[in-house]
Amino acid sequence: MTEIIDGNAVAQSIRDDLVASIDRLVDAGQRPSLATVLMSEDPASETYVSMKQDDCEEVGIEAIDIDIDPDADAAELYDTIEDLNADEDVNGILVQMPVPDHVEDRSVLRAIDPMKDVDGFHPENVGRLVAGDARYKPCTPHGIQKLIESAGVNTEGKDAVVVGRSDIVGKPMANLLIQKAPGGNATTTVCHSRTENLAERTRNADILVAAAGVPEMIDGEMIQEGATVIDVGINRVDADTEKGYELVGDVEYESAKEVAGAITPVPGGVGPMTRAMLLYNTVKATGLQHDIDVDLP
């Protein structure tokens, strides 16, 4: 039987576990706080930011939400980041990606204080991750490690294939999978748009992580019998529903689940885990900034 990995349930248990750590911080006078900066009118980004606010409220993290007009000068975003860096009451900062074209995303990520960079995208934090000394693991790949673990799958010695090489998902995922550490030790292949014979690669995967942003591009024929399939894709496709769209992953779920040993659905798979690990990093950040042992799960 194929196991359907329930991301909502795993995320809920992580949030529940975080409450004890948050209580410790509150007892020490340091309620964690997370600032989210949105410089976009993209409906998917707005949805994500509002879900994140609800998550914060549930566990007792203060959420600060800042909207910047997408047509505003880049300087406005940099000034905002500078203020948040200097504000001792702010522990975590997330600038929702993508930012408008006239703003250089690399510079934005560098502007964030690395101690407050709860996305783990600042070059200092990327470097630490690659060096095997992660401070803040990027939320999506970290969440995926937790999902794989929750399915009782050991990555050690397995063939892992990551489809996608973005800075926010593909690259950090591959980096975690090759670390000499729990959740790592996999023999890892990274595929991208120039990969030849993609299906040959994916069929070799014991653990397949699909993060290409192409709706349903991985079907059952591209999957090895019994593989663990993690679908990161969140694609809005037109559909005859109330909202006028539906969410589909990068994996063609119906055919894939016939072959996979375990598989994540979309929605309800990786997405909720990304949000849970953001809370995790915010709690960790607060502990680090105030030298309080938060004893994270």
Ligand SMILES: NC(=O)C1=CN([C@@H]2O[C@H](COP(=O)(O)OP(=O)(O)OC[C@H]3O[C@@H](n4cnc5c(N)ncnc54)[C@H](OP(=O)(O)O)[C@@H]3O)[C@@H](O)[C@H]2O)C=CC1
């Ligand atoms: N569930 C969650 O929490 C999150 C979900 N997402 C979703 O995950 C998906 C990927 O996001 P992100 O990494 O930001 O996307 P990007 O667009 O930044 O990167 C996509 C990657 O996939 C590769 N790719 C594109 N098309 C193909 C193809 N046909 N065959 C093989 N490789 C291909 C690209 O290759 P190349 O480098 O050559 O261009 C690129 O490396 C999206 O659907 C996004 O919405 C993203 C973040 C979090």
Ligand SMILES: Nc1nc(=O)c2c([nH]1)NC[C@@H]1CN(c3ccc(C(=O)N[C@@H](CCC(=O)O)C(=O)O)cc3)C=[N+]21
């Ligand atoms: N600085 C930054 N950090 C990010 O982590 C980041 C980002 N920018 N930009 C965009 C991507 C995308 N992303 C998602 C997180 C959760 C869901 C999520 O919770 N999805 C729900 C459903 C959402 C819905 O119903 O629309 C689910 O899959 O069940 C989706 C997408 C984080 N990202």
